[in-house]
Amino acid sequence: MFDPKWYQATYGLRFSTQREAFDDYIRKSRFAPVNPSPRFDSETYHRMYIDVFHAQQSPLQHYLLHGRSEGRQHVPATVRWFPREIVTPGKRLTPAASELKVALCLHVFYVDFLDRFAQAIERFPVTVDVYLTLADASFETRARQLFGEHARVGKLETRVVPNRGRNFGPVLVEYGQALQEYDLFCHLHSKKSLYSGKEQTQWAEYLIEYLLRDTSVITRLLNAFAADESLGLYYPTTFWMMPSWVNHQTMNKGFMREWQEKLGLGHIPEFLSYPAGGMFWSRPEAMNGVLDQTWTYEDFPEEPLPNDNSMLHALERVLGPLAEHHGFRQLFFYPPTGQFTTDNGYITASYHGRLEQHIASIQAHACISFDVFDTLVRREYTVPDYAKLKLGKMLAEQGIVPSAQAFVKLRNDAESTLRRRANFQGDVRIEAIYDELADQLDVSPDTAQEWMALEYELDLEMIQPKDEMVELFNHLAAQGHILWVISDSYYNREQVGLMLRKAGVAAAYRLMVSSEEQARKDNGSMWVKVKQDLANEGIDRHLHIGDNVVADAQMPGDLGLTTFHILHPMDKWAALGFPPVLHGADALDEMQILKWGRLISDVGRNPFIGE
Known part of the structure; x- marks a missing residue:
């Protein structure tokens, strides 16, 4: 064996x-x-x-x-992803690599990690300077014992820091300027995940191994950076037991937009490569805009912070795009094959395959719920606002609004106004949105409701099935499974039901629509209701299938519900290497919608890659 x-x-x-x-x-x-x-x-x-x-x-x-004696099974070794663009640095340290000026910047919140870090560099291929940030003054004695006389450590600096800014705040505030003097620096911190009744350190050990401890990996890494000045950022591929959707902006889109504006970055895709866990190697120049700025602890949010959705979670995600913005490439190590690569295809590798491969695990659940839009149904031209744009074009021709785009903004602003007025509780109905528009445009409520009906009719006309997913839905019904359909939508239950019928959903199901339930998936309130309803009905094997990372995977997952995430058409389009389109102003440019929208919808009909 x-x-x-x-x-x-x-x-x-x-x-x-x-x-x-x-x-x-x-x-x-x-x-x-x-x-x-x-x-x-x-x-x-x-x-x-x-x-x-x-x-x-x-x-x-x-x-x-x-x-073996318990009857457990094993399978032959399986390669789940074959990296392209392989980088093959030498296994022996080159003279150029041996001359690199290298710093390690280690943030220590848990004192036992001092020993782990010190042991990890016992066979480090070059001498390094160590910069420590310590969460407690009592750590300092142990830190100096371990690193002060360490054979692989040249210079040592320690700072006791406040619990603010997680791992990024201390390195940027204390050592940002000092790190500018190095060819390369490595940033790690003490990370523990507490679940299943005991301390879990596998994620941290995985990162320490391939960022610090594995001499073969580190030697080849240093050789690669010494030989290729285009390499700017390195980290191992995302920890393999993380959810398939973790390489995503998740809840951090708002904070990421702030970083994009601050750093002058262009479009950042929904799925992206970034050092999940916030540990990496970098050239200082690759972090310009962050590392070279003057920071104070007051620039960072106070604890406690949520598990996601903060400027720090967003910063972690912009490091890769920032390096690429400065003209550098990212380098990854893929442990299953022992290879370095500049190919970031690992971020969607788990979505490769065929639906048939998953049917057995799906059928193991008594109750299966599905999202609606981009899960069971798709829009012919992908863009969800295209029906509004079409309506706006008609109203602009009548002189009621200046342009189709202006109407879409008015329509969406009216929806946002209602949400704010309700203090973001419950959800809004499309009828109420058009009542609000009637007031803003000084038209009768009846006229506004006619527009509402027209928006829905235009949207319904463009609704098409995601054939494989609809077939799965009907198949599960035939097998006797309990089926629920759960949607965040301003449409009412009857309107959503008509769209599903048009797409070929023929089975019996329970339909939960946010505008009717007055609860939403994307803020968790719908999932609280779903979890309670499952308990009330005695259902203990439930699975939810959907395409929205936050609403269909992250939020229910945080509540302990089992999920199966599938790719949104735009995400599949990007994963296949097609150009980024229909972003920003282009998303409301009818010529661009007609040029790209149908292609994306067709590509994304089946959510799996390689089908």
Whole structure:
């Protein structure tokens, strides 16, 4: 089951004995998707038996000691993603790499990480200067014991810092200017995830391994940066047990827009490569605009911070786009194959495949709920505001509004006004939106309601099925599953139901629409209701399927509901490498909508890549 030659060749390692190689696998496989041989897939075993992962046990070790006798299964090693644009730096440190001036900037909130970091650099290939930010003054003695006489440490600086700005605040406030003097710097911090009844450190160990500890990886990394000045930012691919949708802006779009404006960045896609966890290597020049600015702790939000949706979560996500804005490329390490690559395709790799591969796991749930728009139905030209634009064009021709785009703004502003007036509680109905428009445009309520009906008719006309998803829905109904449909929409239940009928949804289902339920998915209130209803009906195996990362995956997931995220058509379009289109002003440019919208809708009909 363990092949030492294969293991060393695959992961670029060299050991004196087979036992050393085996011990390396046992240690790494607790937190990284490395395989012992072509006969055994570590990641699959951990995913199948989550208790083994939570216990932080090596998959093969568990299988040999317990799993085999317990009847647990294993599968051959499977490569889930084949990187393109492979980078193959040498395995021996080059003279140019040995001359790099390197700094480590470590933020320590948990004192035990001082020992972890110190041990991780015991075999570091070059001497480094260490800059520590410590959350407590009592950490300083231990820090100086470990790093003051460390064989791989040149200069040491320590600062005791307030609990503000998470890991980014301290490095920027205390050492931003000092790091400008280095060729490269590495930033790490102490990270723990607490769940399943015990401390979980696999994510942190994964990042420490491939940013600091693995001598083979670090040697090749330094060689790569010394040989190629276009490389600006490095980190390993996202931790493999994170949700498929984690490489996404998630709730941070507002804060990301602020960073975009501050840093002068262009369009940032919904799915993007970034150092999830906030740990990375960088050239200082790649971080210009952030690292070279003067910061104070008051520039950062006070604790406690939410799990997502803050300027710091957004900053983490703009680091990749910022490096690319300055003309640098990002470099990634993909542990399953032991390869460096500049290909960021890993961010949507889990969406490759066919729907048929997932049917068995979907059918394991008694109740399955579906989102509506871009999950069961799609719009012919993709853009959700196109019906409003068409209506606006008609009204502009009548001289009622200056332009089609002006009407869309008026229409959307009226909707926003109603939400603010309700203090963002519940949801708004399309009838109320057009009543508000009647007041603003000084027309009769009857006239405004005629416009409302026309907007819906124009939208309905463009509704088309997502064929594979509708077939899945009807198939599940035929198999006796309980089906719910849950939508955030200003349309009423009857209007949404008519769209579903047009798309071919023929089965019986419960329809929950935010305008009727007065609760929304994207703020969690709908999911609180759903969870309560599931409990009241005695349903304990529920799965939700949808395309919106926040509304259909993150929010229900935070409440403990099981989700299956599928790609939005625009996300699939981007994942396939097509140009970014229909963003900003282009989203309301009819020529652009007609040029690109149908193509995107057709490409996105099936949400899986490679179908």
